[in-house]
Every structure is written in structure tokens, then in C-alpha cells.
Amino acid sequence: MTTAASLTVGALLRTWRERRGLSQLELAGRADSSSRHISFVETGRSRPSEEMVLRLADHLEVPVRDRNALLVAAGYAPRYAHTPLDDPSMNVLREGLEQLLTAYEPYPAVVVDATYDVVAANRGILMLMEGMPEHLLAGPLNVMRLTLHPEGLAPRIRNLREWRGHLLAQMERQIALARSAPLRALYEEVSAYPPPAGTQGFGEDGAYGDGAYGDGAYGDGPVEAVAYLALPLRIEHDGHLLSFVSSISTFNTPMDVTVAELAIETLLPADPATVKYLRSLAP
Structure with a gap:
């Protein structure tokens, strides 16, 4: 072989x-x-x-x-170190990431590694995870698993068809780039999840049907029409419909494998109602 x-x-x-x-x-x-x-x-x-x-x-x-x-x-020594994130030499990096996540509150932000395991998260992310079952919160936390599992965030995501398609396409691009066996295994796991209870199931393209979480009104009032600049994540929290636009940042010219594989995802509020609600929760 x-x-x-x-x-x-x-x-x-x-x-x-x-x-x-x-x-x-x-x-x-x-x-x-x-x-x-x-x-x-x-x-x-x-x-x-x-x-x-x-x-x-x-x-x-x-x-x-x-x-x-x-x-x-080629017969040369490796150029790039692979330093564990808990190594003392990484103290400055860890502190910087924690400061960045805290400064972004009350809006959600999370740091993940190459297989979407959570490295650090702020209170905005923890707020979205409220009420999730214990078996999904047992470490290591994985963003893709938490988001797409039928007992995770999936039942709360109003545009699950589009958001699921976006996440799976993102993973496919990364697999094509890096050919990572662990990432491929994660993709095969989360893409095979059954639809959450209350949905109509999958269409021919593997996407979730609209079901109880399709577009339209939430609760008693209509959803305000908003012209989004990017595909939003529309998610319910405690009776409120929140809309976010995701932004992912990586380190420029990294010289360490661990640092190269870190990604910082921030969820930017996509409408005034989301801003108002999150600020009302801030201590």
C-alpha cells in the first residue's frame, strides 16, 4: 500500500x-x-x-x-513547527484570541481548528447553545456537529436548507484543498444526519425540506423584509428570530501548523432587531 x-x-x-x-x-x-x-x-x-x-x-x-x-x-528538515495550543509558548496567542472574542460580545464568535473542534468561544456562542443535550456538549465540541445534528441547533435554524448546503459546500472545498481524512469522516457523519423532527425530510439534492422551519412568519408576527448582503444564518432563540452573517478569519503567513489551521468565525448581526435583542442580553 x-x-x-x-x-x-x-x-x-x-x-x-x-x-x-x-x-x-x-x-x-x-x-x-x-x-x-x-x-x-x-x-x-x-x-x-x-x-x-x-x-x-x-x-x-x-x-x-x-x-x-x-x-x-525532498530530504530537508521540516520548516513549520506543530506546537500544541496549551504550550506556554502559545500564551500570547491564546490571550489575544480570548481578548478578541470577549471584545466581540454580545455578538457570537468562536475559534475552531482544522476539523471544526472548538478551541475557544465567547458568551454569544454559549447563548445560542443554551438547552442543547448533554451528549452533544461532551468534548470536544464540534461546530459542524452542534449545528447540523437534529438534536442540536438544526431545529432552531429557520433557513436550514440553505445554511446546511452552505456548510457542506464549505467542507467539500476544504476537503478538496487539504484531502484531510478526519475532515472527510466528519463530513460523512454530518451530511448523513436525519432531518430534525417536524421537517419534511430531504429533497432529491439531499437538502432539508421546508417543513416547520421554512421561510415565513415566526410566532405571531411577520418577518421583516431585509436585503441581506450575504447568506444569513436565521436562528431562533427564546422566541426571537435572529439573523447573522458569518465571517471567517485566518492568520496571514503562519509559521506553525497549529496556527495555520485555526479559524475565527464571527457572526455579525444582519438586522437591527438582532442588534437590539443581543444588546438587551448584555450584562
Whole structure:
């Protein structure tokens, strides 16, 4: 059985190039090289320099974790550390993330790793999670599992069809980019969840039917028409319909695998009613 560890650097680079849909000529043009040299590297006739490995990895958008694998396959030492987040050297990073999340309150914000496990969350996120069953809150908390599980947030999401489709498409893009086995396993788990009680089930495309949580009025009053700039998350909390637009931030030019795989998701209120309600809950 062939594993990534047993492949040559040329074979690994060819795999990444083909994943990106680039020809040797296109990659050579981007990396200021020649198609002949790229061919020699891929076939093992030429050993690339450390700088060339990193340059090709950059143009192929290879994740930081896999750049280390390329360097090792080429006979070089790994360039990027993989420091546990609870390591003392990460104190400044952790404190900065906690300050950022706290400053964003009362609006929800969360930090997740490469498989959507929660690293840190603020009180806005905890507010949305109120009343969830204990088995979903047993660690490690996972954002995708909490959101799409039929006993999690899914029954509270008013536009579940669209939001579920958005999340699954997001995971598919990440799997295509990184080919992560743990992320693929998570995708297969959450995409197979049955619809929450009260919905009409899945359509032919695997999306939830409208059911009790389709568009329309919530409670006794009509939903105010709002022109959204992006797909909103429309979620019920304690009899109120809240609307959020999601924004995801990552670290620029990370030099550590752990840092490279962190993502900060903030939920920006998408209408005045959501702003007013969340501010009314703030201490």
C-alpha cells in the first residue's frame, strides 16, 4: 500500500499540481521556472532545492502541514513547527484570541481548528447553545456537529436548507484543498444526519425540506423584509428570530501548523432587531 510518507517529493508535487488542475507549463510560469525542470522534479531526475519546494508549495496552495511532508520527502528538515495550543509558548496567542472574542460580545464568535473542534468561544456562542443535550456538549465540541445534528441547533435554524448546503459546500472545498481524512469522516457523519423532527425530510439534492422551519412568519408576527448582503444564518432563540452573517478569519503567513489551521468565525448581526435583542442580553 502506497502512503504519503513513502512517496517521493516529485510524486507528491505532481499530486498537488493535478489536484489544482495545473499543467507543468502553467506551474512553471507561476513559479518562475521551466516546464522541463518541473518535469524533471516530478520524475525524480532532478532534486529540487529547499527554496524551490517551498515556492512550488506556495503556488500550489499546499497547506502548511503538508509542506513539511514535501520538505521531508525532498530530504530537508521540516520548516513549520506543530506546537500544541496549551504550550506556554502559545500564551500570547491564546490571550489575544480570548481578548478578541470577549471584545466581540454580545455578538457570537468562536475559534475552531482544522476539523471544526472548538478551541475557544465567547458568551454569544454559549447563548445560542443554551438547552442543547448533554451528549452533544461532551468534548470536544464540534461546530459542524452542534449545528447540523437534529438534536442540536438544526431545529432552531429557520433557513436550514440553505445554511446546511452552505456548510457542506464549505467542507467539500476544504476537503478538496487539504484531502484531510478526519475532515472527510466528519463530513460523512454530518451530511448523513436525519432531518430534525417536524421537517419534511430531504429533497432529491439531499437538502432539508421546508417543513416547520421554512421561510415565513415566526410566532405571531411577520418577518421583516431585509436585503441581506450575504447568506444569513436565521436562528431562533427564546422566541426571537435572529439573523447573522458569518465571517471567517485566518492568520496571514503562519509559521506553525497549529496556527495555520485555526479559524475565527464571527457572526455579525444582519438586522437591527438582532442588534437590539443581543444588546438587551448584555450584562
